[in-house]
Amino acid sequence: MKQYDVIVVGGGTAGFAAAVTAAKAGKNTLLIEENAYLGGxxxxxxxxxxMGFANDETEESLRGLVKELLSRLKAAKGSQGMSHIYLSGDKNLDVSVIPYQPDILKDIMDDMVSEAGVDILLHTRVIGAQMTDGKISSLTIHNVEGVQSITGRIVIDATFHGSVAVACGCQWKMGDEDGVLQPGTLIYQIAGVDAERYAKVTQSEKTALAKKGLEQGCLYVNNLLARPLPNGVFQSNMSRVKINPLDTLAWSKAEMEARRQVRKISRFFIENVPGFEHAYLVTTGDFTGLRDSRRIMGQYVLSNEDVLEGHEFPDAVAKSSYPIDIHDANGVGSHVVKPKTGVFYVPYRAMIVKEASNLVLAGRCISAEHEAHACIRVMITCMRLGEAAAMAAAESLNRGCEVNTLDGSILKEQLLG
Ligand SMILES: Cc1cc2nc3c(=O)[nH]c(=O)nc-3n(C[C@H](O)[C@H](O)[C@H](O)COP(=O)(O)OP(=O)(O)OC[C@H]3O[C@@H](n4cnc5c(N)ncnc54)[C@H](O)[C@@H]3O)c2cc1C
Structure with missing residues (x-):
């Protein structure tokens, strides 16, 4: 295969944003994704x-790739724009959100990577990295054609698990101080809901119903979490399963347990929750969503204090107001803490490592402590980190310097003004 300027591994929100941005910057870009579609x-x-906007952001003030994505989603009726929700039903935890239809998002991501001129390998997994003189000299990929080698001048690891970085020998951590991970959730969609009737259910009624469901062993969280998608079908985020992605045997059992939970939860809603009397389960996610996996230890580790105190950085590449949001691994609630200054920043140095001079991290696997990670893991931040990773790749190629010695303040000017 030809040699690429930039290879992006992982086509989730971060990898998608990185690939589009690198190609638009004029770089020969390859995106490698193990699923059949983008979005992760x-x-x-x-x-x-x-989620992941800064408090002062409005739909009108959005810039860059997020602005383009939203305008395309709205044009395709895949979103009605920005709105607000209360995390855990708590009126003090008001966050901005953009609800969207996942299948329409897939189409738009396809269009945007194609129009930008990105080469794409779907159904392909990166299974190794070869190092020469502290640099990734090639990646090993596997797909139905077999095992091949592929080369790129800069590699962006947007794999969620930091798998490329680990193959390069980078250090990593996972979970809290005791290695405890947040639970995973299999999201499902349920149709035939009488939305007007459900909207009249008060928060105290929801809490009482959740208590009843918990007592009956049919629910797994202490609130009713169901909300309409733009097409009127409801989406629910209520299963909770323990998953360690580094134990595939146990993870496989957990996927089946998540499906069992969804059947119980949806039946409970149909039998007990006003508005759901004639509802029916239409689909579940392709896989259980993970909140935690490896966090790669980079040149800077974003700390809990950085987030809580809103520390500013000369090389900040993303800003957000999303609170620390840790779902209880053994209980039924969440631990949510807002940044004291209302906003926090992510420095470029949390995206680069010393072990590989041509590697940039993007998305959820960047270098952060457990609580700080619980703020950056949401998708607007992941996309912005993807954009930043690609801008860094383009700048380093243009300037002829290593991406892990690039002065991140150049990126700050471009991304945060
Ligand atoms: C239940 C749940 C609810 C959430 N709720 C919200 C919410 O309401 N709002 C919000 O903004 N965020 C939410 N999040 C967080 C957010 O969805 C994720 O953290 C974010 O999508 C991660 O994006 P990413 O691009 O880093 O990783 P991913 O989206 O996971 O993308 C990684 C991609 O890399 C691919 N990949 C991995 N390894 C390889 C390999 N070796 N070779 C090739 N491809 C590979 C994967 O197939 C995947 O497509 C939630 C998460 C969960 C689990």
Missing amino acids: TATGAQISQF
Whole structure:
């Protein structure tokens, strides 16, 4: 295969954004994705609402790739634009969201990568990286054609698990101080809901119904989490399963347990929740969404204090107001803490490593402590980190410097003004 300027591994929100941005910057770009479609967790796990905006952002003030994506989603009737929700039903936890239809998002991502001129290998997994003099000299890929080698001048790891970085020998951490991971959730869609009737259910009634469901062993969280998608079908994020993605045997059992939970939850709703009397389950995600996997330890580790105190950085590439949001691994609730200043920043140094001079991290696997990670893991931030990774790749190729020594303040000017 030809040599690429930029190879992006993983076509989730971060990898999609990185590939489009690198190609638009004039770089020969290849995107490698193991699924048959782009979007990763955003589409395959049917998450269906973008979060991670800064408090002062409005639909009108959006810039760059997120602006383009939203305008295309709206034109295709895949979104009605920005709205607000209360996390855990708590009125103090107001966050901006953009709900979307996952299947329409898949189409738009296809269009945007194609129009940008990205080469795409779907159904292809990166299974190794070869290093020469502290640089990735080639990646090993596997698909139905067999095992092949492929070369790129810069590699962006947007795999969610930091798998390329691990293959390069980078250090990583996972979970909290005891290695405990947040639970995963299999999202499902349920149609035939009387939305007007459900809208009249008060928060205290929801809490009481959730208590009843928990007591009966039919529910797994202490609130009713169901909301309409733009097409009127409801989406629900209520299963909770323990998943360690580094134990595939246990993970496989957990996928089946998640499907069992969804059957129980949807039956409970149909039998107990006003508005769901004539509802029926239409689909579940292709896989259970994971909230945690490896966090690669990069040149800077974004700390909990950085987030809570809103520390600014000369090389900041993303800003957000999304709170620390950790779902209880053994209980039924979430631990949510807002940044004190209302906003936090992610420095470019959390996206680069010392072990591989031509590697950039993007999305959920960047270098952060457990709690800080629980703020950056949402999709608007992942997309912005993807954009930043690609801009860094383009700048380093243009300037002839290593991407892991690039002065991130150049990116700050472009991304945060
Ligand atoms: C249940 C749940 C609810 C959530 N709710 C929200 C929400 O409401 N709003 C929000 O904004 N965020 C939410 N999030 C968080 C968010 O969805 C994810 O953190 C985010 O989508 C991660 O994006 P990513 O691009 O880093 O990774 P992913 O979307 O997971 O993409 C990684 C991609 O890499 C591919 N890949 C992995 N390894 C390889 C390999 N070796 N070779 C080739 N391809 C590979 C995968 O197939 C995948 O497509 C939620 C997460 C979960 C689990």
